[in-house]
Amino acid sequence: MSRIGNNPISIPEGVSIDIQESLIVVKGKLGELTQSFSDVKFEINDGFLTVLNPLKTKESNAKHGLYRALVFNMIEGVTKGFTKELELVGVGYRASNQSQTLDLALGYSHNIIFDIAPEVKVETISEKGKNPIIKLTSFDKQLVGFVAAKIRSFRKPEPYKGKGIRFVGEQIRRKAGKSA
Numbered sequence: 001m002s003r004i005g006n007n008p009i010s011i012p013e014g015v016s017i018d019i020q021e022s023l024i025v026v027k028g029k030l031g032e033l034t035q036s037f038s039d040v041k042f043e044i045n046d047g048f049l050t051v052l053n054p055l056k057t058k059e060s061n062a063k064h065g066l067y068r069a070l071v072f073n074m075i076e077g078v079t080k081g082f083t084k085e086l087e088l089v090g091v092g093y094r095a096s097n098q099s100q101t102l103d104l105a106l107g108y109s110h111n112i113i114f115d116i117a118p119e120v121k122v123e124t125i126s127e128k129g130k131n132p133i134i135k136l137t138s139f140d141k142q143l144v145g146f147v148a149a150k151i152r153s154f155r156k157p158e159p160y161k162g163k164g165i166r167f168v169g170e171q172i173r174r175k176a177g178k179s180a
Contacts, residue, residue: 005040005064008048009072012079017042017049024071028078030139031119035070039063042071049075077139084148086134090155090163095124095132102134106155106165114154120147133168 011017018025019042025034039060041052049071053064076082088095094105102122104112116122120138134151138144148167157164159175166172 005051005053005068008050009075011047011049015075015078017044026074026078030078030081033074033078033140035074037067040067073141077141081137081139082141082144084136084144085168086148086151086165087168088132088165093132095134097122097124104154112154114151116147117143119143
């Protein structure tokens with residue numbers, strides 16, 4: 001039995017939830033998100049959303065906590081939004097953006113030009129003496145994580161010098177170089 005799935009979710013003001021047969025729609029001030037579901041039921045009482053598990057099978061027990069977490073992230077996303085920050089560590093690594101197009105100079109023979117989904121807002125911060133930072137903001141947690149992982153995959157941090165694209169605050173395990 002899922003302990004997370006049993007916790008009720010409080011619905012803040014300004015958020016409307018529409019539950020159809022196998023689809024839940026969450027609307028808020030930042031946007032609208034939809035999620036299909038199976039094996040669980042949703043119930044709204046006194047400003048709280050609860051996820052019910054009527055089948056009690058092994059598969060439905062696993063989905064119970066999953067859908068509770070997904071709907072909680074949807075509600076948090078349409079009210080507050082989510083932000084991911086990436087840091088470019090390396091000599092000559094630069095980032096700039098023109099609206100939804102990100103231009104990255106990562107030490108390759110060419111710049112990488114990456115078009116970002118319209119739901120994600122991108123901002124690049126370049127201060128003298130500091131590493132460039134890419135800031136991604138959206139109401140969809142899954143989409144922000146996917147875009148951040150895709151940008152990070154262009155130049156993953158390597159363990160010897162620590163160069164590459166990393167999340168702000170991420171600790172890279174460093175290895176010692178060759179011993180003579």
